[in-house]
Structures are given as structure tokens and as C-alpha cells.
Amino acid sequence: MALFITFEGGEGSGKSAQSRVLYAKLTKQAIPVVLTHEPGGTPLGDKMSHLLKWTNDTDISPMTELLLFNAARAQLVTEIVKPSLKKGVIVICDRYADSSIAYQSYGRGLDLEIVKLVNHTATQGLKPDLTFLLNTPSEIGLARKKQQKQDRFERENLAFHQKVRQGYLKLAADESERWLVVDASQSKAKITKLIWQRVSELLPQRRV
Numbered sequence: 006m007a008l009f010i011t012f013e014g015g016e017g018s019g020k021s022a023q024s025r026v027l028y029a030k031l032t033k034q035a036i037p038v039v040l041t042h043e044p045g046g047t048p049l050g051d052k053m054s055h056l057l058k059w060t061n062d063t064d065i066s067p068m069t070e071l072l073l074f075n076a077a078r079a080q081l082v083t084e085i086v087k088p089s090l091k092k093g094v095i096v097i098c099d100r101y102a103d104s105s106i107a108y109q110s111y112g113r114g115l116d117l118e119i120v121k122l123v124n125h126t127a128t129q130g131l132k133p134d135l136t137f138l139l140n141t142p143s144e145i146g147l148a149r150k151k152q153q154k155q156d157r158f159e160r161e162n163l164a165f166h167q168k169v170r171q172g173y174l175k176l177a178a179d180e181s182e183r184w185l186v187v188d189a190s191q192s193k194a195k196i197t198k199l200i201w202q203r204v205s206e207l208l209p210q211r212r213v
């Protein structure tokens with residue numbers, strides 16, 4: 006059955022690990038599922054992702070950033086997400102359009118309606134059925150990433166990341182039927198369990 010599930014959250018929230026666990030659980034049950042991610046997920050999108058994360062020698066304006074993320078997104082929706090859903094495959098995407106609202110609007114300060122419009126155009130209006138927000142205080146998430154090489158976003162200050170977090174919480178509160186906010190400070194096993202409970206409610210036959 007077609008189901009579009011996305012994972013969102015700030016830096017170091019553990020959402021990528023949880024999206025992989027969910028993918029593995031569904032695969033184990035022989036449920037057709039695809040795991041993809043943003044930014045990137047396609048050969049063209051990966052090139053844009055590299056530009057967005059690692060351009061250090063010149064500025065990227067917030068609007069350019071929004072358009073590049075959405076150019077990569079348009080390619081992902083056309084190449085992977087829509088065709089998979091059409092075949093009845095579950096699609097799990099690690100970040101999607103809500104990331105642009107949280108980072109480019111709440112974080113960078115771009116007009117919310119413009120971000121929504123660009124997102125809507127790039128996604129052809131395709132929204133997730135279910136979105137998990139891995140919610141963690143920004144300073145804790147950032148500290149987890151300190152050991153690795155920092156990309157353009159990880160190098161932003163704490164205030165930026167706090168605005169992103171507040172943006173996510175607002176999105177989740179405004180559309181609570183689509184979002185499940187998960188406290189990311191819980192054990193990995195507990196988080197996996199909460200996510201599985203919610204996903205299994207949407208599967209045709211309840212599975213435990």
C-alpha cells in the first residue's frame with residue numbers, strides 16, 4: 006500500500022538512524038519500501054546537495070538556497086517518490102519539504118508563504134501521510150555533530166538552530182494529525198517502538 010513517511014528534525018536528532026530502522030523493519034516483513042533522503046537522493050540532486058552543504062568560497066543567498074533545495078526536491082519527487090508510490094511501495098524520506106519551511110523560512114527568515122509556494126511547485130503538491138519530528142534541544146544535537154567536519158548548516162549559530170526547532174514545533178502543532186513529535190532524548194529502542202506503533206496503525210493489517 007502506498008504510504009509516504011518523512012522524518013524531520015534538527016542536527017544530530019537521530020532521524021537518519023530511525024529512518025533506517027523503520028526501513029529495515031518493513032523490509033523484514035516483506036513490505037515493499039524505498040528509503041531515500043534530502044537533500045539529494047538522485048544523481049542530480051546529490052550534486053546540488055554538495056553545493057548547498059560545502060560551498061565555502063562564496064555566499065549563497067537564502068532565496069538561492071531555497072530554490073536549490075527545491076530543484077533537488079523536484080527531481081526526487083519525479084524520479085523516485087511519485088513512481089514508487091504509484092507502484093504501491095511505501096516511501097520513507099529522511100527530510101522533505103518541511104525542512105525548507107523550518108530552515109529557509111524560520112531559520113533564514115524567508116517569507117513563509119513564498120517558501121510554501123515554492124515547495125508546493127517542486128513537490129507537485131505531494132504531501133507526506135505521516136511525519137516524525139525527532140525533537141531535541143539544539144545544543145544537544147549540535148554537540149553530537151561536533152566531532153565531524155561541519156557543513157554550512159552545522160556551522161550556523163545556536164540561535165539559528167533554535168529558530169529551526171521552534172519552526173518545526175509550530176508546524177507539528179498546526180497539523181497535528183500528520184505529525185508525531187518524538188522526544189529524541191529517549192532511548193533508541195523506545196523511539197523505534199513509538200515510531201513503529203504509529204506506522205503499524207496505518208498498515209492494512211496491524212503488525213506488532
Ligand code: TYD
Nearest residue numbers: 016043044074100101104105108109158159
Ligand atoms: P545532511 O547532513 O545531508 O542531512 P542531515 O542533517 O539530515 O543529516 O544536511 C542537510 C542540511 O541541509 C541540514 O542541515 C538541513 C539542511 N536543509 C535545509 O536547510 N533545507 C532543506 O530543504 C533541506 C532538505 C535540508
